[in-house]
Amino acid sequence: MTGHESSLADLPARFLPASDQSLLVSFGERIDPSASLRVRRLIRLLELNPIRGVVNLHPAYCSVLIRFDALVTEHGELEALLRPQVENLDAVSLPEPREVEIPVCYGGEFGADLADVAGLHEMTPAQVIALHSAAVYTVDFLGFAPGFGYLSGLPGELATPRLPVPRRSVPAGSVGIAGNQTGVYPFATAGGWRLIGRTPVAMFRSDRQPMSLLSIGDRVRFHPISPEEFTR
């Protein structure tokens, strides 16, 4: 995945006002490695070269939401400053990815939706587990909640829509699927992903450096563990 390859099919970036204090820079409407690379590069660039008035960045699969101080700048001014930079993202270099292993106890009380996910795809729960734990995922970005990594690389056979109504509370450590994404909930929060398992590992701790187990660009694998190993 070099800058040279990724630039060939790149769509022009779009700039959309998302609120009166934020601008969405969009690199397309679908999850693909080239858009994700541009997101990581734009984040890196803005971290190294901050723009006056920009106060926060929300990376996602194929877009970056830029929050600004609306008393300091506005959409048009920001877009004019960003446009030349966004056109030169290939020049931004990124650090090497790390490899992270996450133990998961699949199914039962740990993954309340495993049977439904298996049923929707006419598979057995064991087949879902085998597919989910065989893949190597990439952390495209962290979002939603502190330390929540959005992982791409889910086998197509496991792609499943979100729940129509999100759960009021999802247990911390839950491993879920939504569309062709997978990820782990670091905290007990509301959430609409289909839960297939749970990890005993802390995804985010404020007394640890780095606080988040995952960082953008990491390579991730899941390995199945038993309920006994989970509670150990």
Added chain:
Amino acid sequence: MIRVETPGLLTTVQDLGRMGFGPVGVSPSGAADAVALRVGNRLVGNPEEAAALEMTLAGGTFVFPEGALAVLAGSDFGAAMNDAEVGPWKPFHLPPGARLRTGHTRSGARCYLCVRGGVEVKSFLGSASTHVLSGLGGFEGRALRKGDVLRIGNRVENEPRPKGAVADILLPRKTIRVTDAPQSEWFSEESRSIFFSSGYRVTEEANRMGLRLEGPAIPTPPGGQMVTEGVPLGAVQVPAGGQPIILFVEQQTTGGYPKIANVITADMSSVGQLRPRDEIRFERVDQSTARAILREQEEAIRAIH
């Protein structure tokens, strides 16, 4: 110092939040009614961003062994100091050993106790704000409990302004103004007309992360699965059930539900004063109007001196 005799329903240390940690998924947190916090701090001569106690729906009882100069900002929680009633927006002196008792709200959801010098806690990622959901920042990363003792700092900027008048435009409103969101046009004319012509009631599931509303269901766009993207403060998401959710100060940083609108910055403080069962309406404004309203609000805050 401040000793907590009773904590109230949900009392946390808040300032104006921690910006810049979106890339690790940490939202800014900060005061739910930032206007009330800023005005309260100005009234006691603090820098606007000094930390204070944010009380929710029902407040606590606090003892001040060494005394303090304080103000209650935001909603009226029926407070009394040593049994003498104290209303919002009026700085008052607490003699050593004084007890400040607050009760159930008589108006909106939140009241701030600002003390001259600010509440002092260990800063986490540059802010004193408690992020309740993830147990970060503030006082031990959590809501206050009986017996907690907090230090009063020395973050003083000006003389107190005991006669500062609070302009009407700084008080909370029930018609919430919104701009378009990135998916506004995904919604049909009919959906948008339902959204803008109906009243929506705040449900019991309203907290610092977000407020679930209930009212006439908004039909969601056909094929409505979208790719997760960064979501702004005040985004109005519409999940498949058609009941809107406003994302608030401890918001998720990204989300995958289409957004029909976004609350303007100036009206976020009004959202912070909404209680369960309050009914609100939405009014659409354009970006330049939203900026003008924000500037007007800013001038009204700075006029308190």
